[in-house]
């Protein structure tokens with residue numbers, strides 16, 4: 232005995248309500264409620280009648296799992312060394328960012344059977360993409376299907392080592408009346424796939440679109456069910472893409488993979504610092520190189536500032552890739568502690584290459600680039616500047632200083648400014664000149680010499 236009832240479910244966090252509400256009381260997202268049919272079972276739970284025994288852990292046999300290596304080393308690295316049989320991986324990202332391309336290329340060199348289930352594109356479109364990406368893999372099977380029960384029957388016959396569902400939002404189970412893409416469908420489809428994957432030991436890769444708020448559309452609850460959540464991100468104006476692990480039961484969540492989108496597909500970027508510095512103009516004032524840590528890797532990037540006199544009363548502060556409020560704080564520090572006249576100037580700040588930086592370790596470089604542009608004096612292009620800036624103008628220590636310095640030395644920079652407090656955590660590095668500074672004015676004076 233069961234009957235159905237309509238409920239409203241937040242597509243972001245899974246919060247349920249009997250009526251539609253505009254703003255979710257749980258996760259505070261707006262306009263996230265969708266109508267769901269919910270089955271209500273009237274039966275009371277019955278006591279379990281069968282016999283079931285728990286095993287001693289010593290009695291369980293398990294060989295170390297053979298991970299499935301894909302054709303993309305960056306992808307394997309983010310997964311923690313390849314795909315784990317029996318696991319479910321969710322890849323989220325904006326439409327058009329390159330998820331289908333990524334997964335197609337990743338499956339191009341797998342020596343075992345791979346089933347690519349597409350609910351968004353036709354078989355022909357998949358074929359056209361694979362021709363563009365020059366993929367020839369006899370082990371790759373394509374199925375254009377959205378009914379999951381049909382997909383499961385194909386899986387049982389084909390017995391693939393990996394199944395790709397592109398996308399989870401287009402997949403549905405006919406035993407539920409909800410339309411595809413609703414919270415219930417997404418949750419139930421994932422649960423069925425997980426169950427099947429654990430029993431039959433294949434790996435599932437789910438592709439999911441991201442809502443404009445940056446959440447994996449359809450439920451955040453999905454993130455809790457699956458083993459691994461990867462986010463594929465990037466700016467559509469720039470060619471590089473970052474694959475980031477947000478959750479990983481079988482690997483380090485600090486890993487990222489960097490790719491460049493080209494006509495013939497994604498190319499792995501082995502040395503990201505070179506990519507981000509490739510278009511640098513060495514002779515411009517206002518340009519300073521600094522380091523950021525992305526995942527577990529240091530990346531060098533260029534900070535660009537342009538300071539111009541403001542002809543109106545209210546000067547502009549415009550940033551790309553950097554927090555505008557953070558810039559206001561740094562400008563206030565420069566103005567108050569260093570007497571730099573910035574309140575009558577427009578300040579434009581750019582993290583070249585399109586990276587978004589939230590790390591305070593780039594503060595000192597931002598300050599140096601602003602003063603460099605204000606005074607139109609160039610900073611020696613072989614310099615890297617690292618340090619967080621406090622409200623008193625003091626330079627504060629940053630994490631993983633050694634990694635940052637080594638990266639700068641590797642690319643061939645000649646000197647690096649670091650916070651004085653970081654000195655004690657350094658073992659000897661001889662290939663690059665280290666200049667330790669205590670406050671921003673010391674740094675600016677030395678850098679602009």
Ligand SMILES: Nc1ncnc2c1ncn2[C@@H]1O[C@H](COP(=O)(O)OP(=O)(O)O)[C@@H](O)[C@H]1O
Nearest residue numbers: 324325326327328329330331332333492493494
């Ligand atoms: N014919 C083409 N030539 C060059 N690049 C293309 C071509 N078709 C698609 N792309 C690139 O691939 C991207 C779409 O990739 P896709 O894997 O379909 O994205 P997603 O699956 O995330 O929606 C486009 O944004 C574009 O950068």
Ligand SMILES: [Mg+2]
Nearest residue numbers: 330331351397
């Ligand atoms: Mg796609």
